Amino acid sequence: QSVLTQPPSVSGAPGQRVTISCTGSSSNIGARYDVHWYQQLPGTAPRLLIYVNNIRPSGVPDRFSGSKSGTSASLAITGLQAEDEADYYCQSYDSSLTNYVFGTGTKVTVL
Amino acid sequence: QVQLVQSGTEVKESGASVKVSCKASGYTFTGYYVHWVRQAPGQGLEWMGWINTDSGDAKYSQNFQDWVTMTRDASISTAYIELKRLRPDDTAVYFCARYCSASANCYATNAFDIWGQGTLVTVSS
Numbered sequence: 001q002s003v004l005t006q007p008p009s010v011s012g013a014p015g016q017r018v019t020i021s022c023t024g025s026s027s028n029i030g031a032r033y034d035v036h037w038y039q040q041l042p043g044t045a046p047r048l049l050i051y052v053n054n055i056r057p058s059g060v061p062d063r064f065s066g067s068k069s070g071t072s073a074s075l076a077i078t079g080l081q082a083e084d085e086a087d088y089y090c091q092s093y094d095s096s097l098t099n100y101v102f103g104t105g106t107k108v109t110v111l
Numbered sequence: 112q113v114q115l116v117q118s119g120t121e122v123k124e125s126g127a128s129v130k131v132s133c134k135a136s137g138y139t140f141t142g143y144y145v146h147w148v149r150q151a152p153g154q155g156l157e158w159m160g161w162i163n164t165d166s167g168d169a170k171y172s173q174n175f176q177d178w179v180t181m182t183r184d185a186s187i188s189t190a191y192i193e194l195k196r197l198r199p200d201d202t203a204v205y206f207c208a209r210y211c212s213a214s215a216n217c218y219a220t221n222a223f224d225i226w227g228q229g230t231l232v233t234v235s236s
Binding site: 002033038040044047048051052055057089091097099100102103105 | 229
């Protein structure tokens with residue numbers, strides 16, 4: 001069972017804004033470990049979407065943004081597009097487990 | 112082009128072992144740790160462990176340490192994960208991923224910046 005909790009699913013119409021939460025604890029996100037986000041399109045490998053809480057790699061559209069506060073982090077997608085339909089995972093490090101950890105994953109559906 | 116290319120689909124019987132490879136190209140293999148991540152059918156991502164591709168040291172998640180071994184052959188820029196005593200619930204896609212540490216020549220500090228395409232391991236009972 002993952003120590004980072006995400007909503008199982010979120011949905012929105014094209015052009016809308018959706019947010020995905022990633023809730024952790026004092027041994028991971030709250031311990032100031034960085035949060036990273038990955039997008040996984042159906043049948044493909046994950047790809048890095050956001051690193052160090054809020055930085056987009058080259059090639060990632062600016063409609064994706066990340067934030068972190070306390071023991072939680074969020075991914076926002078503004079101007080939702082059909083191609084954004086995918087699974088999204090947050091990831092951090094947990095000092096109690098001494099493990100890297102992933103969130104439970106969120107499926108984004110474009111209505 | 113920086114990439115990780117994994118070996119192909121495997122079908123094994125319960126109790127068997129399997130070794131999956133992950134070949135790096137386009138960068139200095141020994142400059143970056145390689146991590147392994149498991150994804151069971153319809154499930155999320157689960158971290159398995161890492162290997163220091165320079166020294167060969169490895170660290171495993173407690174969930175996998177008794178039946179997984181990570182190795183590497185630096186001469187051919189390839190990392191391996193061996194899964195032993197396979198069970199049907201080990202059926203999953205196994206991914207390797209490059210870890211971008213603060214001391215490495217990459218931008219995405221502390222993230223998994225490059226992923227292999229995944230290797231499906233199917234275990235029959």
